[in-house]
Amino acid sequence: MRLKTKGLVLAATLLLVTLALPSAASAASFLGFGTGSPGGVYFPLGGAMADLWNRYLPDVNVTAESTAASVENSRLVGNGDADLGMVLGSVAYRAYKGEEPFEKPLPLRALFQMYPAPEHIVTLKGTGITSARDLAGRRVSTEAPGSGAETIALMILKAYGIDPDSGMRRARLSQTESTGALRDGVIDAAFFNFAYPASAVTELATTRDVELVSLEPDMLEKLLEVNPFMVPVTVPAGTYTGVDHDTLALGDSNLVVVNADMPEELAYQLVKTLYEHASELFDVHPVAHQLVPENGVNTPIPLHPGAERFFREVGALHD
16 A cells, blocks of 8 residues: 555656656757858848747747858858858858868758849949840949959850950959949949949949830740759849849849758748738848748748748649
């Protein structure tokens, strides 16, 4: 009898201890989120995303961390040293494929595209430049040497059959220098790569009649076939003063990536929560206005199954 009583007391004690402990299903997920340097867009936007997830997902604790951005974040997430990372689409594609500067394929999946960075071809009204073909023989800045903007500019010029060194008068100016050269009439056009609306173009449009050059649909299709890590982008009419038409552009995407091993339900909840409360990020940076599901699905690497599930539910992704 005494043994039985002791057994009942022990069983009751174990039950109370079990009830007091959190179950595996309710245990918090502590997630590291690689962003970028404090001076860029990634760092403040990533911090705001982390705060949003922490407020609306009680079992998730996301810590945003400053990093060297795309290449480092790809490695951190691919190697399991971070759970989420902000990465340029072209870099994510190379990491996924195991191309330079990566030694082997990394198991990355996209949660969503944050925003695209379209290649702006900027000129002034009255130059007669209405197509990239018209850049032949003109004074054009392809941006600073080695920059992302220059890399994309060379893709576009090649597609149009224009040699950047012999087929036009080429300058290789920084963003600030290109803007000043356009304003002063030193160059006829300039390539830039940034999310819209870009302050450089917005400010130029306050003193000059700015024009954006749109790519022809067939040329954009050709560019995407040759460069599958790029994405099509439409810069809406009215984004810049005086530009009253949609502008079709070649863009590099900016993604949030995770490891393929992330549980489907966790990925689903992260994406769902982000889009349900995206308006709370609008004051952080103007690019947050592009956080809509229709943009989110445009990624150069496969979406995580949890992300796919959400995008199908809201009709942004179809079979």
